[in-house]
Amino acid sequence: MEESRIKTFEELKHLASYHFKMLRPAQSVYEGHIREIKFDGYSDMIGLGVNLIRICLHIVQTDELDNRDIYIGSVLELALQLIPSAELELLDEIYKLKISDSEDKGKNTKDTSEKQST
Numbered sequence: 456m457e458e459s460r461i462k463t464f465e466e467l468k469h470l471a472s473y474h475f476k477m478l479r480p481a482q483s484v485y486e487g488h489i490r491e492i493k494f495d496g497y498s499d500m501i502g503l504g505v506n507l508i509r510i511c512l513h514i515v516q517t518d519e520l521d522n523r524d525i526y527i528g529s530v531l532e533l534a535l536q537l538i539p540s541a542e543l544e545l546l547d548e549i550y551k552l553k554i555s556d557s558e559d560k561g562k563n564t565k566d567t568s569e570k571q572s573t
């Protein structure tokens with residue numbers, strides 16, 4: 456059987472294009488690379504973040520693992536990346552609208568009740 460060897464940089468780049476697909480360079484001011492993880496939705500993504508945090512808490516509270524076995528900080532950093540901050544800001548705005556709408560409906564109901572009693 457013939458052994459396949461890379462002879463040129465071009466051959467290496469060509470071969471790499473087929474195999475290095477999991478990471479891609481970040482397109483932002485932050486340096487690093489991006490790895491996509493697929494989720495069924497926001498609940499699934501946040502659930503994974505919560506579970507990662509729970510695992511870290513369990514390890515810290517029970518001392519079941521020697522701190523050299525796992526770097527908890529890196530697990531927590533991953534969990535933080537799973538929290539959709541921009542979407543949470545949107546949820547806050549939606550919640551404020553809901554409260555405002557509820558208060559307006561309450562005022563309208565009170566005004567209507569007062570008019571009917573007079």
